[in-house]
Amino acid sequence: MKIFGLLAVFVTGALLISAVVDFPDFGDPESPANAGEVATHFVEKTYEETHVPNMVTAVLADYRGYDTMFETVVIFTGGVAIIAILQGLGLRRKKGMVPTPPRAEGDHHDIIIGTTCRILIPVIQLFALYVVAHGHYSPGGGFQGGVILGASFILWAIARDLDAGLARMPERRFLVLGVVGILIYGVFGWVAQFLGANFLDYSVLHEVMPATDPIMARYHSMLGVEVGVAFTVTAIMFAIYAHLSTRGELEGGL
Amino acid sequence: MIWQFDLILLVFLVVTAVIALRVRDLLSASMIFGIYSFLICLLWAEMGAVDVAFTEAAVGAGVSAVFLIATVFNTSRRSSD
């Protein structure tokens, strides 16, 4: 097995290296990938076409918005798969499967940790919302913000215990929020379809949005889409943590 | 982009990757994997991919490591290789 694995690895490595020699130089602005029509279009025209200074956000949420919708679906799928594998969603606490491992000795609700988290978490959450909302101008966006928001719940669940986290976001809400996020994303596409354009063509949405022109409609729609992503990611990240840390029993936890 | 910095980070990356896979304590492996993610996040920030770096910082160094630790906590900490 080891020999076979080593062989496979080296064959793959040799294959990849053989092409590396053929690549354009590292950092070459004139390489086909960087100077190609698509890449230059993104750099030059993004602001003109969407009014979003952060090209990555614009490409992510608009030009390749279909990909991003399915990226959200991937997260949702992952969450559902993990819940299914760990046999969660009984929506009632399951008892008597395998006893949860004994907890570490000592007072779990450490006062220093608890207080620090109490102070820290609002700041984290505020930052997360900022990241979601300010993705047009700075790095960030729905996904990053959603992960940070989810992480704040995880932090709370680690600092106190899982029940404290579940009190903020109950089990039933995991998947509902996940679905709502994708639906928020989808609505921007479906309204566009309804108005006669292609799926996710935000430019026609200025007819129904408080936006003056097609470009601002794109700008605002991207924000809406990012919010949808953030919903799904927040809920699913915490759901994954809640299930992984308790073997799906949602009791005990780290 | 500063190639010296780039090179140093890359070397560190390889080192942490190897250590993460060689260390026998899975909790340490998870932590070192978090360090690996953090280094690669630095690398991406350095290469101009700030959005990717941000995501990696949140996902790789943050949430992934927590998931790994949660699993180690629920299974076994020792690894035979």
Next chain:
Amino acid sequence: MGFLTQYVIPHFNFWIYVILLMIGLYAMITKNNLIKKLIGMSIFQTAIILFYVSLGAKEGGRIPILTGEVLYAEKKAQAVAYGGEAAKGDAADLPPPMEKESDSADLDDGDLTDELLSYGKNFGDDSDDDDDEGIIDPDAYANPLPHVLMLTAIVVGVATLGVGLAIVQMIYREYGTIEEDEILAKVKKGEGKYG
């Protein structure tokens, strides 16, 4: 040395990516511990992300976000091109969308809206309205496309990692171990019994 200068140095990022990928792949195939395999899998995936990000990097390329003077110039150009008279006055603090709406409400914006509409319909073929040509130098910014792709890849990676870890926990619950050889031995012992 010739080999180094010709093949390795100009592509050193790509060499390291291959090394990382090999490390990850090796761990995935040969490691005995299931969690180690998953760590290997993550390294494997980050190696691919490293490859993509490297191919989009540019010597002297900045982060792909318009800021400072370029953004200012761009805004001005846009305002002149599409805002018409409305925004000419002070393009510096370009009106946020709401204000802009109220601004243009004073004007006879009938044909202006039409123009905007028609602009929105066919902005693919704007090859000849190049009045802002040259404000943004494409070589000055890193290629945003690989970054976008890799955001998606990272998401996929964490979802896969989570699913893998969930399966590991279930395996531990069923077999009491996460070492592959011990699991296989137990499977072999239980052969014949189904389930």
Next chain:
Amino acid sequence: MVEQLPAIVVLTPMVAALLVTLLGLRRRAWCFPVVIVGLGATLAAATGLLVRVYRDGPVDYFMGGWEVPLGIGIQLRVDGLNALVLMTVAVVALIVGVYSFRREEDVKVPAKTVPFYTLFLLLVTGLCGITITADAFNLFVLLEVTSLTGYGLVAMGSSKRGKVAAFNYVIMGTIGASFILLGTGYLYIQTGTLNMEGIREVIEAQDLFGSTTIVVAFILMMVGVFIKMAFFPLYGWLPNAYSYCPSTTSCILAPLMTKVSIYIMIRFMLGIFGAEYVFQAHATAIVVWLAVLAVLAGSLLALAQVEIKKMLCYLIVAEVGYMVGGAWLANHWGMVGALYHIVSDAIMTLCLFLGASILWSRLKARRIDDLSGAFRKMPWTMSAFVLGGLAMIGVPPTSGFFSKWYLIRGGMEAGRWEYVVVLLVSSLVNAILFFRIIEIAYFGKEPAESHGGAHGEGDVEERVAAPRVRLVALWAAAILVVLVGVFNGELVSFIEKGLEGIPIIGNVGGGN
């Protein structure tokens, strides 16, 4: 509405999946109707697309309206070939959806209902999306949707070994998908675009055929799909993953996953690289030989199995060999045969797996020996199962005969006698396998065998009623097996029409 069909066909199952989650969390009984309506709507949309493609030729759809320059947005493209695959996916999904009514697993553990249906519909979403996307990276994203649902569906069963199989599936599936992603990156670094058509145009315009990067990209993508479809040396993950998962899961995964992967392979070959690049003498020779080995290995290992499902899984490995070999014969009939076989094999496999699942759930027949007397106990189920078996062997009115016929014709024209011979050998092996089953099921084993005794059947020989809904699903599949066979002329002419626009498959129209 009609223009929106390509988007609708992908989004309908997705919306259904979301609704299943929302409604199913309220009341589990709402899951099934939503699934059926969703899959029915998907089928309707797929049919609409098929008709439209048949009438007007390929349909393009640009997500977000980003059309020019090509490649800045994501393009969907439905042509004659993938309209057919899409239709197959929709039909199989609907039949399995009907079959899933009151699954045993749901009755036993009701908590699994909602995740199961959500994952099931997301799997269909992914498969539909993969089939019609024209963007190499979008293909990877959707491939991951299908993979993740696949991992979840396999691992959520109650089988112990299913988990181990699922873990291997995760590892192999990730390697496969990552190779496809790497291949896409290698193409991107040389061509600067992700749109399949765009890549092809750039490769042709700049004559990059000699470039090592393109060769490596091609190899990576091929190895990636070979892993995904469980082609010969890389098939290890498949039999366990598909046989230790819940029966409904195997019914949806077995017919569709490998077939769609084969379609992806054909799409990569013809859509990105072009036939004249792909079909070079040494490459075709290697792959056809691998296909020969795949068929041999699959058939022989199937012969050695005692469990019905495992046996069927190894037959899938053999069938993958058929299709890959056919596609790599580099001539018209080989390609037509491979595409036709995608449809025909999906339906045959569906029929067999549905039959095996009903037999397992009612008679607890996991081994072939357990089938003794099955004909008397469950005549309808067993006869549909046998019909599927006959198609696998290749008996004339069924679809299996015709697909084999086209493949053999292609093999003979290409002068690949090893492929022709191995197809015949495999048919023979299938005949042995299924006649053994028929013999056991019809005449029964020696009465001394006590397999059935433990369950209170066996001697009594009373009829066991299969649930009616499942029987309907099974017979729908069985009738489709015959229909696909009877209307082979129409299907083939449709495939030929789809292949028309695509430059060269060896000798189009000639040599027949």
